Amino acid sequence: MQAVCEVNYAHILRILPDCDTEDLSYRFSIGKHLAYEIKIVESSRYTSSLSIKQTTKDMPDYLTPSMTVRLYHDARLAEVINSQNTGALEPSYEYPNLKMRQRNEKQMVNIFLAEWLDFCLKHTPKVTSEA
Numbered sequence: 001m002q003a004v005c006e007v008n009y010a011h012i013l014r015i016l017p018d019c020d021t022e023d024l025s026y027r028f029s030i031g032k033h034l035a036y037e038i039k040i041v042e043s044s045r046y047t048s049s050l051s052i053k054q055t056t057k058d059m060p061d062y063l064t065p066s067m068t069v070r071l072y073h074d075a076r077l078a079e080v081i082n083s084q085n086t087g088a089l090e091p092s093y094e095y096p097n098l099k100m101r102q103r104n105e106k107q108m109v110n111i112f113l114a115e116w117l118d119f120c121l122k123h124t125p126k127v128t129s130e131a
Contacts, residue, residue, distance in 0.1 A: 004110045008078035009071060011117035012050070015124075016040075019048055019071060030123045033058065046074045049081075052113075065116070067109065083109040 012019065015038070016026060022043045029035045035055045042049040053066035068082040082088060086099070089106040102108060 001107050001110060002077065004107070004114050005077040005079050008069070008110065008114050008117060009076050011114070011121060012069070012071065012078050014121060015117065016050075019043075019050070027055070028120070028124045030120070036120065041068070047072055065112075067113065069113065078113070080106070080109045080113050 018024060019040060022040055024040045026038045027035065033056060035057070037051075037053055037055050039051040040048060041051050048071040050069045050071065051066070052069055054064040056064060066084060067080050069078050070081050071078050080089065089109065090101075091106055093101045093103055093105060095101075095103045
């Protein structure tokens with residue numbers, strides 16, 4: 001999992017030119033139908049929190065990916081701490097559980113973030129920022 005978080009951190013730094021300034025919002029699109037937004041929600045000396053979500057207009061909210069990612073600048077890690085607005089993710093879960101989360105759900109959403117960031121780096125021509 002640490003290796004995935006290291007790759008995620010490196011990819012986020014390539015996408016975001018300035019990830020330590022609060023209240024910045026980056027929007028980008030891939031083709032005509034995929035639109036994404038990354039907002040810097042919180043920033044301090046050693047950490048930053050980002051809100052990442054798909055903003056495609058033709059999709060219902062429950063089908064659009066959204067997550068909160070914490071960047072640890074001193075450790076150079078980016079970790080998903082919340083996905084789909086379901087609350088904080090535990091390192092692992094007993095199975096079965098009341099919310100029917102997978103045992104390795106936190107690892108899986110971090111892998112999803114890695115794949116999504118890789119896709120964005122390959123297909124996004126330009127990122128625009130808004131203050």
